[in-house]
Amino acid sequence: xxxxxxxxxxxxxxxxxxxxxxxxxxxxxxxxxxxxxxxxxxxxxxxxxxxxxxxxxxxxxxxxxxxxxxxxxxxxxxxxxxxxxxxxxxxxxxxxxxxxxxxxxxxxxxxxxxxxxxxxxxxxxxxxxxxxxxxxxxxxxxxxxxxxxxxxxxxxxxxxxxxxxxxxxxxxxxxxxxxxxxxxxxxxxxxxxxxxxxxxxxxxxxxxxxxxxxxxxxxxxxxxxxxxxxxxxxxxxxxxxxxxxxxxxxxxxxxxxxxxxxxxxxxxxxxxxxxxxxxxxxxxxxxxxxxxxxxxxxxxxxxxxxxxxxxxxxxxxxxxxxxxxxxxxxxxxxxxxxxxxxxxxxxxxxxxxxxxxxxxxxxxxxxxxxxxxxxxxxxxxxx
Numbered sequence: 001x002x003x004x005x006x007x008x009x010x011x012x013x014x015x016x017x018x019x020x021x022x023x024x025x026x027x028x029x030x031x032x033x034x035x036x037x038x039x040x041x042x043x044x045x046x047x048x049x050x051x052x053x054x055x056x057x058x059x060x061x062x063x064x065x066x067x068x069x070x071x072x073x074x075x076x077x078x079x080x081x082x083x084x085x086x087x088x089x090x091x092x093x094x095x096x097x098x099x100x101x102x103x104x105x106x107x108x109x110x111x112x113x114x115x116x117x118x119x120x121x122x123x124x125x126x127x128x129x130x131x132x133x134x135x136x137x138x139x140x141x142x143x144x145x146x147x148x149x150x151x152x153x154x155x156x157x158x159x160x161x162x163x164x165x166x167x168x169x170x171x172x173x174x175x176x177x178x179x180x181x182x183x184x185x186x187x188x189x190x191x192x193x194x195x196x197x198x199x200x201x202x203x204x205x206x207x208x209x210x211x212x213x214x215x216x217x218x219x220x221x222x223x224x225x226x227x228x229x230x231x232x233x234x235x236x237x238x239x240x241x242x243x244x245x246x247x248x249x250x251x252x253x254x255x256x257x258x259x260x261x262x263x264x265x266x267x268x269x270x271x272x273x274x275x276x277x278x279x280x281x282x283x284x285x286x287x288x289x290x291x292x293x294x295x296x297x298x299x300x301x302x303x304x305x306x307x308x309x310x311x312x313x314x315x316x317x318x319x320x321x322x323x324x325x326x327x328x329x330x331x332x333x334x335x336x337x338x339x340x341x342x343x344x345x346x347x348x349x350x351x352x353x354x355x356x357x358x359x360x361x362x363x364x365x366x367x368x369x370x371x372x373x374x375x376x377x378x379x380x381x382x383x
Contacts, residue, residue: 042312075266189214222287
């Protein structure tokens with residue numbers, strides 16, 4: 001696990017940026033942003049004590065299961081992985097936000113003591129309570145409203161889906177009136193802008209990311225809209241075949257059929273994001289419109305945090321960096337010749353840092369990269 005601090009003044013980043021070779025995902029967090037690549041997650045937040053940007057990253061082990069390569073099945077596994085990663089990132093972000101600043105020169109960090117047995121029980125109980133409320137509000141609630149309104153057949157199925165989606169988006173719209181939640185919406189927009197900048201090959205900086213759209217075709221909001229549309233078809237088909245219109249049957253259908261809806265929606269969303277500018281771009285329109293409710297235009301402050309999170313997700317782990325001999329690198333002060341291309345164990349390094357600069361050697365001969373493009377935007381440094 002890597003932990004870092006991004007502050008003002010001159011600094012050196014250990015990140016080695018690459019050309020976009022895969023998709024990057026992320027999510028907004030209270031006070032920050034989480035970014036996820038195929039094998040690494042970066043979390044960046046503004047510490048409440050002094051407003052400094054602090055980051056932490058952890059590795060992911062890509063699943064080697066054959067199910068992850070099968071259409072439909074991979075969607076269920078991907079959602080499960082996203083939920084697990086999101087929960088871990090949330091815990092990290094809260095710890096980083098409220099931790100006290102480490103005294104200068106104090107290199108020792110106290111290890112977390114853990115939450116203990118009763119803490120784990122409380123977390124588990126909270127998770128079960130949250131899942132129960134989610135099922136009651138967004139699974140059972142729409143069924144009761146539509147059925148008690150006297151709707152049947154196709155009208156009932158469509159109303160059920162629209163009520164569920166309306167409840168969710170309405171709740172988000174209501175919460176957006178509160179300043180703390182409005183901040184999360186800005187971080188959501190900043191996450192999209194930073195990812196769009198990276199995928200377009202632009203520097204991962206606040207200034208560069210600001211020029212991109214805050215709407216993204218792979219957003220979870222779009223997935224929710226697609227899921228609502230898919231549920232109309234799936235649950236409508238079940239109702240047409242069975243003809244059973246009782247509360248137990250309807251509720252059981254929603255609970256059992258949820259993975260099927262998720263799997264189909266995942267595949268549609270996958271194709272829509274791949275062809276966002278092609279013949280299937282119409283699939284992204286409803287979700288992109290809904291993102292007007294779930295994102296807000298970010299300020300440079302939120303963009304800086306999003307860029308720091310993405311930088312952390314793309315950072316070469318320290319244990320890999322330490323294995324690269326420093327004497328094989330060209331010092332930053334040597335302006336002659338092209339930047340050196342190296343291959344670290346398990347990681348191919350590009351010919352130059354992505355945001356500008358050159359490879360350099362840090363303390364102990366460790367590989368670092370002077371990246372003044374990113375540092376200027378994120379840290380306020382001139383180099």
